[in-house]
Structures are given as C-alpha cells and as structure tokens.
Amino acid sequence: MRFLEMGAINLNSDDSKLEKLRITAKDLSAALRKAPAKTANFTMVAADPSVPPGDPVLEEAMTALRKRWETVANAFAGRPVTVLRAVLLDAIVQASREDDAIAVAFVNTARNALAHAETVDEAPIWREAVSEIETKVDARAEAEWATPEMISVEPLNYTPPAQSKVEFEPPVVDRPTLKVQVHSAAGPWGANKPNQHQPQSNPQAWTQEFANKMSDAIADTLDAMAEELVPAMVDLSAPLTSLAKAVTAHVEAALASFSGATAGLQRRTNLLWWKEALYSPSAHESYLEMPVFQASALMALDLHEQVPTYSPASVSAFLKEAIRCLPTEPESQGSGQRDLSTLVQDAKTAAFMQPFRSLAAQYVPAPAGRGPLLSLIGHAQEPAAAGATSLRALGGVDASATMTPAEWGTFLFRELQAARATSANAGKRTKRT
Template structure:
C-alpha cells in the first residue's frame, strides 16, 4: 500500500490539526490539486522539492505563495486558523503532492530524487529525516527500475521468428483436353480410300504402290493435328512471381532490421558502461578539449559533471552519481602555500562557475535548462544567467538556492551536486528525451 506522506508529518507532530479530520481532508484535497498541477507543469518539480525540504524557507517564497493559494481554495478561513503562514503544513502538502505526481510520471521522479538529495544535504530536517528517506527511497527505486531497462545487458538475445505469410495458391478451372473420336475416325476413314468426305484418299488399297504413301501422309496429318491441339491445351498459364517475391524480400528485410535493433538495444548498456570506463581512465574533457588533470580541481569536477551528463540518459541508476564521485577523486588535490585545498565555500564556487572561461560550456547548457532565478531554484539558474560578474550576496544565495554561502564542498561533492541538478533539469525541461507517464 502506498504511503501517505501527509500523515507522516502528522505522526511526528510537525502538523497539529487537533484531531480534526475535516481539516485533514482539506489538506489532502490541496495536495491532490497541487499534484495535478505538477503533472501539467513538470518544470515546477525542482522549486516544489527545494521548498519542501527547507524548514527555513521564507514565508514569501513564490512556491509557498502558490501552495497557500491552493490551500485557500479548500480552506477559506485558513489564514485565521494560524497566527502566521503555516509553512510547515505547506511543506508537508508539497511533499505529498510531489510523491503523488512522481508515482505516475518518471521524469518528475528523476527530478525529485536528484533535487531532494542535493537539497537535503544543506537543509535542517533531522526531525523529518525518516520521512524523507522513505520518500526518496520509494521514488528512487522506481527510477532505478526504469533505468535498468536502458542499462541492462541480457545474457541472451531472442529474435522473434520471421513473420511471412506465403500467398494462397491460385486456383484455376482446368479441363483436360480430349480426342474427338468421331472427327478422328472420319479422317482415318477418308485416308483409307476415296469414300471419305474429308479430303479422301483417291486410291484404293488394291493400288498399294499409290495408296500406301498417300494413306501415310493423310494419317500422319490427321493424328498430328489432334495431338497438337491437345498439346496446346496442356500448356501452363504464365505465373507472375514478382508480387510474392517482393513481399518475401520486405519480410526478410524487416526481420533483419528487427534482429539488428534487438542486438543494438541489448548491447547498449554494455557499450555505455565501456565508454564510461574509458572516459574515467582517460580523464579527458570532450567539452573543454583538455585533460581534467590540467584544470583546477573544482573546474574539472564541474566539467566532469557536464561531460558525464551528456554521456548518460535521463533515466540512470543512482550508482551513476557514485561513479562520478569516484572519478573526481582520481583528480590530484592541490595545495596552496602548504595548506590543504580540498574544500571551498559555495559562494566562491558559484562565482568561478559564472566567470571562468573554461566553464562556458557548462553555462551554455545551464542557460538552456534553467530559467532566470525567481524564488527558490537551482544553482544552474545562477550559473546559466550571470547578470553581472560580481559575487552573489550570501542572503541572495540562500534565498534563491537554499545553500549557505559559507558551506564547504570538496571537488567530488561539487561535481556530484551539479550532475544531479543537470539530470533533474533535463528530465523536466521538455528536452528531446521522451518523458513516460503511467496511467
């Protein structure tokens, strides 16, 4: 039975409705309405998730405003029921709505899982940790099941038998030729002597020297004409094989194409894994046309996130993020003035991502995926739309992305964070990757 995460917040005391089931039904209806809206506009998944994960989100955030408007439709007096805007209730409603939508839409599921894993690493949700763990676990299991289809390599490839139906035999009315015995008898009788009516033999058998040759001539003609007529009747009718052979050729071609397609699909997962291993060993960036080893570690990790994102499909198992983390750990960590430089604050990382020349390919894709920042959103919005080259204020960074400017990240954490944002953004951006909905 599917969990109702709205009730989970009630169970831990994060929501207090004082046992009023009527109010609970209003919250359920609001969650259902928000879920329907999210299915119509999957691009809202990121902001919905980031707001739901942050207990400290501003009460004036646009997503909070939207959720409050939906709640007012079901509960007109809600503003009078609480001394301040019920952010905790709205967050619970948002999570329930997201999970409902993610259960029926694979793209929303991808965006939710990647965004939630990033956001929760910078949110204070210790009291809600088990709820979020269960929500992410359920949807991530669903995403992994979908990803297995695209990444699997079966032990055996099965091709269906050739589908070809031979044409039905052509039935023709056949009448075997017969000898007209009466006519043949008349011809033989005429050949035997002068008494016949059909070109008679003028000689009688007593005149053997003349009769025999004439008889032979006339008899051979009479019998030959009959046999020739029979032979003409036995001649086979012409058969046109072009149609059946053309149909057979098309069936064989379709069968071969299907077999090759099955082979290609079956080996795609193996080929993808092989390419990723080659990429990890080469440590070469196709987007920057340079070795990751020749770049600063944090720029290299961001570009590794970009390059991996472009090599894998939207529906990828959770282990791909772990693969990226281990690949980034292959990079050498620099030291400056004898100090360990394995971590940097988020503010400086975002600043470099918005200004460094090597990050231009990343900024280009980020601008395609994410709109300009308005309310709670992703780092992609800030990176892809640098209105100026100045540093972003700490309060602005926190309000827009839910991350403290002073938060520290290692290269592997930075790259993994950006990779999840890219995967999430592609899933809901209306990209060529086809989204799959389940009714």
C-alpha cells in the same frame, strides 16, 4: 502525519484541519503534474526550514491551502512555513508516484538540497520519502540498463496468399476430323487431300504416301492437344513482394530486439571506457590536463549527455569515483575544497563553462525564488543572480560552504538530470559539437 508525530506541526488534535491539509496536498500534487518543471523548486522549498516566508512556492502553497481552509490565517501566528513544507513534501511524493519524470527530478534535487539544509529532526521523514521514490526510479532505470540472458524474437509473421482455383478441362481428340484424315490417307477416295495411290496397284508408292499423311494427321492432332495443355502464366510478383516485406520486417524486429537488449551493456561499457580514459568527448582533451574543478564540472556535463534521464542512483556514485581519479589542486582550500561562491562565479563566467550555461538556460527559467543553481548559472546576466547573497536566497546554499571536486561535479550532474527530466525544452535541445 509524520510531521505531526514528531511535533513539527500542531493541529490541536483537530482531524478536520488534518483533512484540509491532505486535500491541499492532493491539489498541489495535481498542479505539479500539470507543471513538472516546478519539481525542483517545490523540493528545495520543502527541504529547507530556513526558506524565506515570501518564496513564490510558499505563496502558491498558501493560496492552495486558503482555498480549502479559509480561516488558516487565524490558526497560526505568521506564515505556517513548516505546515506548508509538510504539505509540499506530501504533494511531491504523491506526484512522484504517478509521474516518473517528477520522481527523477525529486530524487536528484532532494539529494542535493538535503546536504545543505538543516533538517536533522526531519531526516527520517526525508530519508523514507527519498528512499521510496528512488527505489521506484531505480526499478525503471535498471529495466532500461539491464542486459537479458536471452533475447526472444517473435516468429516470422507471414500469411501466404490464398490459392486461386484454376478451371481446367482436359483436351479431347477431335475423332471425326482425325477419322477423315485417316480415311484420306488410305486411298484416292478420301475427301481431304486423298492418297492418290491405291494399295493394290502400287503398294510401295501407296505405303510411302500413307505414312506421310498419317504422320501429319497424328502430329496435327497431338500439336493441337499440346497447345491446350500449355499452362497459363502465373504472376508471382505480389506474393514474393509480400514475403520479402515480411522477412525484412522480421529481420528489423530481430535487430531491434538485439540492439535494445544490449543497449544497457553497451552503455555500461562506454562509461567504463570513459572513466578509464578520463578524456572529454566534448572538449577533445584529457581531464587530467585541466584544473580539477573545471574537469569535474565538465565531467558532470559529459556524463549527463551520455546517460538517459532514467538512470540508476549508482550513476552519481560512478561519477564521484571517476572525479576522485583526478589530481587535487595544491591551491584549493583544506583537503582539496573550494567555496561555493567561487565555484558558482567561475561557472557564470569561465569560458569552458559556456556549453554548460547554454544548456542550463534551456533547461530552467531565470531565478525567481528558491530553485536550482542551474538557474543562477544559466541566467547569470539576470540581476537577481548577482551577488553571494543570491546563493542562499535563491540556491539554498551558503556562499561560504565548501565542496570537493567530486561533490561539485556530482551536485551539477544531479541538477542537470533533474532539470532534463521535467524541462519542456529537453527534447528540443541540439547536441553539442
């Protein structure tokens, strides 16, 4: 609708044609969600009015449009590039609203592509689209980077085992037996080891024997009762093990909450240290000791490996300011600029860019139509990547265009972020040493 309102496309006030374009945009959006790696290609084609009509992305869009509008070839003189670009932009925005990874790739790619595309008339449309999706990306990124004022930890989750009922019968004195023993202790008439003395004949001997036998009788009775009162052994290993596991899980959850809550703060602190030190953790060398354009490219790679895919837009600005801390090379053009043809050629061949080339080759396929510079850099041996003409045809930038070190580093960083967000190989990449 915005393209229609500004007069970039003309459907002769035919609502049925507009509906066909809308349905095609939904079809392409669904196709993009199934193949997120195409986000950069879709975005770069949509952003460039001078994209070649035979570009593979335009071919795909035209095929989708024919399915919904069989007579589209008769409605326009030649390939309707502007119409297809409008449909592509609509499709990308729809997909970005549904998929955060596509949103990241779209925003980073659009920021780069629009700086080198002649879209002055379309600038308000693109500004609105990029702003909407960038706000969405920043909201997620800020949530991951934020440090909360308080950390909440759930209460200890432990349920003690159910108490088992113990059957207990109090011991009872065996009175008949005790009575027999007492009777035997009283004199020689007892049946169970009687007292051989009688109290009237030998009181002293009888008393001594009576005391001994009564003591034994009472002691035996009490010992028997004490044996019955001995508690059964209780196995506490199971409940104690369960308690230990619950405490361990609780402590681990608390530490995870603390770690997650402070991750954003730690990340920001590390980045500030990196910016102030201006030291490459991968090259083990100060950026100040490198040529400035080499340092800017390496800083883009190092920062990319320090931050997650979902990062605020301010991270790109942070990188630009960090690169501006580097001294300007006296031999660079004008006010510290260098043409893109030279920059891309150095990226393809320089030894220090080998880690960058390896990563680019993992992130993006070989160049086939409009796509990121990573494709040309990572697949430098491909015939299509050779020559300055490939920069405009495949990369969407003029070979004679110039960039400052800060612009070059930021451009590469955005391409890396966009590629990682939608690359199927991003999770399989091994960390550089």
